[in-house]
Amino acid sequence: MSDREPFHLDQGAALLALYDSGVDEVYGYLRRRTPDDVTAEDLTSETFLGAVRSIESGTVAEISAAWLVGIARHKLADHWRRLAREDRKLQLVEPTDATDPTDQHIDAAAAHATLAQLAPHHRAVLTFRYLDGLPVRQVADLLDRTPHATEALLIRAKHAFRLAYGEVTP
Numbered sequence: 001m002s003d004r005e006p007f008h009l010d011q012g013a014a015l016l017a018l019y020d021s022g023v024d025e026v027y028g029y030l031r032r033r034t035p036d037d038v039t040a041e042d043l044t045s046e047t048f049l050g051a052v053r054s055i056e057s058g059t060v061a062e063i064s065a066a067w068l069v070g071i072a073r074h075k076l077a078d079h080w081r082r083l084a085r086e087d088r089k090l091q092l093v094e095p096t097d098a099t100d101p102t103d104q105h106i107d108a109a110a111a112h113a114t115l116a117q118l119a120p121h122h123r124a125v126l127t128f129r130y131l132d133g134l135p136v137r138q139v140a141d142l143l144d145r146t147p148h149a150t151e152a153l154l155i156r157a158k159h160a161f162r163l164a165y166g167e168v169t170p
Contacts, residue, residue: 014063015051022065023048026072033076033127035116043079047072073132076124077142083120114165122157129154 026047031040050071054060060067115123121143128139140150 015048015055018063018065018068019048022068025065026068029069029072030076032112033131034079039079043072043075046075046078050075073128073142077128080120080124081143084124110165114161117164118157118160121153122160125150125153125157126161 023044027040027044030043030047031037034040034043047068051063051068054071055063115126118126124143125139128134128142129136134142136150136154137147140147143150143153145153
């Protein structure tokens with residue numbers, strides 16, 4: 001057994017306190033972006049395990065709720081990448097023009113159900129860009145793509161969403 005503790009006691013106490021106060025926020029963030037409770041619970045666990053690993057590695061400057069949500073965002077991206085690898089038989093969607101009516105009102109429940117029907121890479125890019133409000137460059141970094149490839153993916157994902165939602169005639 002090692003004489004070295006896995007992380008400083010004050011960091012461990014801070015993480016436990018943050019767990020008690022932040023687990024609902026992390027779970028809520030993930031639950032709104034996943035199709036079911038089980039997936040959100042698994043990703044919440046992965047988030048806190050990742051937090052412990054970060055503390056153990058000594059790379060954490062400040063333990064905060066924002067830091068945990070950032071870890072959750074990365075765990076969600078990893079989850080979608082895994083789904084995409086498992087679902088390689090996706091049909092390519094032809095890109096459409098870049099016009100996008102932004103003032104349309106859509107039903108939130110129908111939108112979530114529609115997102116759940118989409119391929120993982122479409123779901124990921126739309127969630128990060130429009131639900132999280134991240135700029136394209138940051139979405140590209142999260143998805144390990146170039147900004148140009150991410151823009152093209154956004155166009156295809158929006159088209160796929162419209163088709164699934166019934167806004168575009170197939």
